[in-house]
Structures are given as structure tokens and as C-alpha cells.
Amino acid sequence: MSPADSHAPLPAPAEPARRRGAFARTVRAELRLVLGRRRNVVLLIGLALVPLLLGVVLYVTQSGAFAGQGPGFIGRVTGNGLFLVIASLFLCLPFLLPLCIGIASGDAIAGEASAGTLRYLLVVPVGRGRLLVSKAIGALVFAACAVLAVALTGLVAGAALFGVGDVTLLSGTTVSVGDGLLRVAAVVVYVGLSMTGLVAVGLFFSTLTEVPVGAMAATVVVAIVSGVLDQLPQLSAIHGGLLTHHWLDFAEFLRLEPDPGVLVQGLAVQAAWLLVFGSLAWARFTTADVSS
Amino acid sequence: MDGIGLEVPQGAVYGFLGPNGSGKTTTIRMLLGLVRPTAGAAWLLGEPMPDAAPQVLPRVGALVEGPAFQPYLSGRANLVRLDAHDVTSDPRTLRRRADDALERVGLAAAAAKPYRQYSLGMKQRLGLAAALLRPRDLLVLDEPTNGLDPQGTREVRHLVRELADTGATVLLSSHLLAEIEQVCTHVGIMSRGRLLVQGPRDELAAADGVEIVVTVPADQLAAAAGVVARSGLGDVQVVDGRVRARSDTVGPSSGDAALEVPPGRVSAALVHAGLDLLGFEVRRPTLEQVFVQLTGEGFDVAR
Known part of the structure; x- marks a missing residue:
């Protein structure tokens, strides 16, 4: 239908008005889809079981020979319940969190493409x-x-x-419950922000393929390979820029005077990954042919 | 893919035909802005695609390559989700629009069921409902009766006619010739990335000329053949106890007026000659014959 050879010219209707709040509507629909999806709910429940399991194990064994032992913050949990939050995050960071996040972000576009729903969204049309x-x-x-x-x-x-009681920091100083709670909240926020780079990586992979499992696996592999490279002293030159290198820097909040330099550096690395892979995803998705 | 100008007059039902792999779906994808042409441009409703997609696509309802929806959402929730992505639609009227669309495709009773429990026919209906979620100027329906039972096929045909009657233009791609023949006012035939022919359906069918078949008692065959030949028809043959002859039209236009020799004159001549006319038949080529003639009999997928 080229404009030159249309028989009766169609009446040109006024450009459809863009409604206010339209984007919020789109985002709400997306959140309903992501958070309503049974697989995602199961993933969240699985993650929620980790601290429960860890707590019960530590509770049952606390009077035994292993009391107060364990890597990271596990030894401190029995003394103060607040440390269960820290210990659980510490346990989930290397694998479980990247896995769950890789699944959700890798599925974002590729899932729609493989189901064929992407083409229907695009002809709605949505930009x-x-x-x-x-x-x-x-x-x-x-x-x-x-x-x-x-x-x-x-x-x-x-x-x-x-x-929950007063919190003994890494330096041995004790702070009040309120201060401790704030510090734990800061740890949670830092860990959450540490995941943004991985989400961008997953989103980018998701725009490359119509096979969601491929995008999910690739995302998780990036997190794991980053962790492995971080272990090689020969590569110390690039450690600072690795996706996972600063993930455990949340411990900074458990020092008497957290070093803002360390924290800012960790967040800056995430921002860089977010920017690079966000741009790649944008470049790829806004120009790709949708033929599924 | 080369120079395809689908002329779809407003209010027409345009049947888009072509063998598998001829480029029908690719054409539709380009028109809808899903695929960028490797060279050149695509135009839809007079606007360039995909650049004008935000302005044009709200006026276009599409069913492309079968329905696809979120399997875990109900039919209704799927429509709501699609509408939530439309920046120009009014959320306040969504409930009514969704109900109307589901009602029109006969899916109201199953609206609350998850999509994955739908039969193929129900999925197809939901796809149609999505295309009807708001008033459209153009409906692009790619194989809309795929997977439907005869009842559903009839309903879709009915729906398409009804839509055309209300002024919507319908572009219907299908490989079911009978279906196109029954619903479409216009036809375009595509093969190997080229549009071979298009126009009003009747003209296309008439363009190939008509065949006249005369049945008379066996002993009068020769006499009848003589009369037919003298009346000006060409290619007169006696086959299977019948006289066959062709009347080629002058140019592609419809109606008997364009025939060189009006069939009525032939029958009158036969009667006048005192022959016992047992049967007189004017055969127009079916769309299928036109189609096969243009695209070939071959079974290979076009490259």
C-alpha cells in the first residue's frame, strides 16, 4: 500500500492522543506479569527458605561442638538474630541470587519472543x-x-x-539495636544495587535470542565466570572492574566508620555495567527484526 | 521481495494469496514494522513504516502468524495486558471494550480461563478479539481460520463480512482459496516475493475468459459443433459427448457484455438450428484455476 496508488485517500484522523499515565499502566502490567508468574513466585519462596533453613540449623546445633563456627557471619548469628540477615545474603550472593535474577532478567524479552507475544506487543503498538x-x-x-x-x-x-540485641561490629565496638538495624538495612540496599549490573547483562542477552533458557544460562555464567576470574591473582589488574568483585563489600557497613570510597567504587562499577549493557540492549532491541 | 503495492480500497476485504514461502507473511511483517526491509521502504495507510508505527498501528488490528498470548493469564487478562501497552487507549473503557471483543468472537464464556487451557480454535478467537479491542480502520488477518472447526470458520467469515460492512478494511491472508473466494471482494496473488496480479475478485476470475459447454444428444454433436463454431467461438472441441468452446474476453473486465460472443446468442443459434439442447453451461474459471495458472502446479516451496 504505497501512498501513490491508494484509490480513495483515507481520511487522515487526528494523531491518536497519548494518554497521561500510560507508561505507569505499562509498568504495572509488566509487574503484574513478573510477580504473578508462578515460576517467579516459587523462586522468591525458595530464596526466602534459605535464611529459615540456616536459622533452624544454627538453632538446633547452637549448643553442640560447632557452635559459633562457620565462614563469614554465620558464627555470629546465634548471638544476634540480625546477623542471620547478613549471613543469609552472604550465602546467597555467590550463586542463588545470580541464578534467580538471571532467570527473571534473561526471560524478560526472550520469553516474550519465544511465546510469540513480542510481536503482538509491538503491533499494539508499544515503542x-x-x-x-x-x-x-x-x-x-x-x-x-x-x-x-x-x-x-x-x-x-x-x-x-x-x-535481637546490640550489634557488635567487625571492629569489636558495640552499637545500639537501632543503629544495627540501620546498618543491616544499608547492607540490604547495597546488595540490591549490586544486582543491577547483572540485571542489565541478563536483559542484553535476552534481546539476543528467542530461547529464554539460553539467555538465563548465559547471564548466570557471566556471574560465575566473574567470580572465578576474581579468584585468579594473575588477573588482579582487572579485578576492580569485575561484576562480582565488590559484591561482598557490603561488610563495610559493619565497620565503625564505613569507608564511603569503597562503597562508591562498588556502586560505580555496577553503574558502569548497567550503562554498558543497558546501551547494548537498547541498541540491539530497538533495531532487531522480530520474526518469531 | 520486490515492489509490492497492495491496493486495498477502503471497506474492501482483500484476499492475499500465495504459495507457502512466497512472502505473504514477510510482507505483513514489514507492513506492521516488525521487520525492516533490507532495502527500500514499507508504507501502511499512507504512512512510512516502521517510523510512523505510533500513529498508524493503533488504527490497525492484526493477527500475525497465529495467536500468541501469555499462557498463564486468562483470555481476558491477556487483553487487558495488551491494552495496558497502548498509550492511546482509554483505560476507563477497557472493561467494556474487552467484554465486547470477547462477545464478538464468542469467547465470553471462557474469558476467565487461563490461555494455556484454550483449544486452538479458542486461541484463534482470542487473537481476533485482541485485534477488535478497539475500533480499527484496517484489520490484517493472517490465516484467521487456521485451526477453527467448520462452525468457527463460518463465524469468522461472517465476522469479516460484518467488519467490512461497518467500513473497516480487511487484509486477509490465507491459503484456503475457497475461503478467499467466499469472503473477499479483492484478491492479490503473490509468488516468489512478487505480486503477480491483483484486482477485484470478479475481474480476476473473468480475465481468463469463459468456457461454454453444450450438451446435446450424441447424434447431433457434429451439427452442434458446427453451429457453435459458426457463432464465432474459438477452440471448439467435442469431448466426452459434449461440445466445448472458449469465449475470450476483451480485456480484464467483468460481465457478459465484454464477451466477444454473448453466450445467449450461442444458445439461441443452437435452438434455431433445431437441435435438442439438453444442457448449456457457462463456466468461469475458479480462483483456484487462476491461482494455479499463475503460481504453477509445483509442490516445492518457493525460494
Whole structure:
């Protein structure tokens, strides 16, 4: 239908008006889809079970020979329930969190493409940029929910099993419960922000393929390979820029005077990954042919 | 894909035909802005695609390559989700629009069921409902009766006619010739990335000329053939106890007026000659014959 050879020229209707709040509507629909999806709910429940399981194990064994032992912050949990939040995040960071977040963000676009729903969204029409941003928001909210699922059950289980008291910091100083709670909240926020780079990576992979499992696996592999490279002293030159290198820097909040330099550096690395892979995802998705 | 100008007059039902792999779906994808042409441009409703997609696509309802929806959402929730992505739609009227669309495709009773429990026919209906979620100027329906039972096929045909009657233009791609023949006012035939022919359906069918078949008692065959030949028809043959002859039209236009020799004159001549006319038949080529003639009999997928 070229304009030159149309028989009766169609009446040119006024350009359809863009309604206010339209983007919020799109994002709400996306969140309903992401958070209503049974698989994602199961992932969140699975993550929430980690602190519960850890708490129960530590509670049962606390009078045994292994009391007060364990890597990271596990040894401190029995003394103060607040540390169950920290210990659980510490346990979930290397694998479980990246896995769950990789699944949700890798599925974002590729899932729609494989189901064929992507073409119907695009002919609605929804702008590709707008769709990508709403998908990114959905994936980021899921990542936040994943971190919160661990943190909140950790808090509740920790308080119920071990009680909450004044917090002894890494330096040995003791601070009040209120201060301790604030510090734990800061840890949770830092861990949540640490996931943003991974979400962007997942989103980018998701725009490359119509096979969601491929995008999910590739995303998780990036997190794991980053962790492995971080272990090689020969590569210390690039350690600072690795996706996972600063993830455990949340411990900074457990020092008497957290070093803002360390924290800012960790967040800056995430921002860089977010920017690079967000741009790549944008470049790819706004120009790709949708033929599924 | 080369120079395809689908002329779809407003209010027409345009049947878009072509063998598998001829480029029908690719054309539709380009028109809808899903695929960018490797070279050149695509125009839809007089606007360039995909650049004008935000302005044009709200006026276009599409069913492309079968229905696809979120399997875990109900039919209704799927419509709501699609509408939530439309920046120009009014959320306040959504409930009524969704109900109307579901009602029109006969899916109201199953609206609350999850999509994955739908039969193929129900999925197809939901796809149509999505295309009808708001008033459209153009409906692009790619194989809309795929997977439907005869009842559903009839309903879709009915729906398409009804839509055309209310002023919507319908572009219907199908490989079911009978279906196109029954609903479409216009036809375009595509093969190997080229549009071979298009125009009003009747003209296309008439363009190939008509065949006249005369049945008379066996002993009068020769006499009848003589009369037919003298009346000006060409290619007179006696086959299977019948006289066959062709009357080629002058140019592609419809109606008997364009025939060189009006069939009525032939029958009158036969009667006048005192022959016992047992049967007189004017055969127009079916769309299928036109189609096969243009695209070939072959079974291979076009490259």
C-alpha cells in the first residue's frame, strides 16, 4: 500500500492522543506479569527458605561442638538474630541470587519472543524503547524482591530464633539495636544495587535470542565466570572492574566508620555495567527484526 | 521481495494469496514494522513504516502468524495486558471494550480461563478479539481460520463480512482459496516475493475468459459443433459427448457484455438450428484455476 496508488485517500484522523499515565499502566502490567508468574513466585519462596533453613540449623546445633563456627557471619548469628540477615545474603550472593535474577532478567524479552507475544506487543503498538524500559523495571523489581525475600525472612527468623540485641561490629565496638538495624538495612540496599549490573547483562542477552533458557544460562555464567576470574591473582589488574568483585563489600557497613570510597567504587562499577549493557540492549532491541 | 503495492480500497476485504514461502507473511511483517526491509521502504495507510508505527498501528488490528498470548493469564487478562501497552487507549473503557471483543468472537464464556487451557480454535478467537479491542480502520488477518472447526470458520467469515460492512478494511491472508473466494471482494496473488496480479475478485476470475459447454444428444454433436463454431467461438472441441468452446474476453473486465460472443446468442443459434439442447453451461474459471495458472502446479516451496 504505497501512498501513490491508494484509490480513495483515507481520511487522515487526528494523531491518536497519548494518554497521561500510560507508561505507569505499562509498568504495572509488566509487574503484574513478573510477580504473578508462578515460576517467579516459587523462586522468591525458595530464596526466602534459605535464611529459615540456616536459622533452624544454627538453632538446633547452637549448643553442640560447632557452635559459633562457620565462614563469614554465620558464627555470629546465634548471638544476634540480625546477623542471620547478613549471613543469609552472604550465602546467597555467590550463586542463588545470580541464578534467580538471571532467570527473571534473561526471560524478560526472550520469553516474550519465544511465546510469540513480542510481536503482538509491538503491533499494539508499544515503542520498543518503552517496552525495554518497562521490562528492565520488571527485572529490577524482581531482583529487589529477591534480595528482600532473603532479608525479610532472615530478619523475622533471626529475631524469632535468636532475638535481637546490640550489634557488635567487625571492629569489636558495640552499637545500639537501632543503629544495627540501620546498618543491616544499608547492607540490604547495597546488595540490591549490586544486582543491577547483572540485571542489565541478563536483559542484553535476552534481546539476543528467542530461547529464554539460553539467555538465563548465559547471564548466570557471566556471574560465575566473574567470580572465578576474581579468584585468579594473575588477573588482579582487572579485578576492580569485575561484576562480582565488590559484591561482598557490603561488610563495610559493619565497620565503625564505613569507608564511603569503597562503597562508591562498588556502586560505580555496577553503574558502569548497567550503562554498558543497558546501551547494548537498547541498541540491539530497538533495531532487531522480530520474526518469531 | 520486490515492489509490492497492495491496493486495498477502503471497506474492501482483500484476499492475499500465495504459495507457502512466497512472502505473504514477510510482507505483513514489514507492513506492521516488525521487520525492516533490507532495502527500500514499507508504507501502511499512507504512512512510512516502521517510523510512523505510533500513529498508524493503533488504527490497525492484526493477527500475525497465529495467536500468541501469555499462557498463564486468562483470555481476558491477556487483553487487558495488551491494552495496558497502548498509550492511546482509554483505560476507563477497557472493561467494556474487552467484554465486547470477547462477545464478538464468542469467547465470553471462557474469558476467565487461563490461555494455556484454550483449544486452538479458542486461541484463534482470542487473537481476533485482541485485534477488535478497539475500533480499527484496517484489520490484517493472517490465516484467521487456521485451526477453527467448520462452525468457527463460518463465524469468522461472517465476522469479516460484518467488519467490512461497518467500513473497516480487511487484509486477509490465507491459503484456503475457497475461503478467499467466499469472503473477499479483492484478491492479490503473490509468488516468489512478487505480486503477480491483483484486482477485484470478479475481474480476476473473468480475465481468463469463459468456457461454454453444450450438451446435446450424441447424434447431433457434429451439427452442434458446427453451429457453435459458426457463432464465432474459438477452440471448439467435442469431448466426452459434449461440445466445448472458449469465449475470450476483451480485456480484464467483468460481465457478459465484454464477451466477444454473448453466450445467449450461442444458445439461441443452437435452438434455431433445431437441435435438442439438453444442457448449456457457462463456466468461469475458479480462483483456484487462476491461482494455479499463475503460481504453477509445483509442490516445492518457493525460494
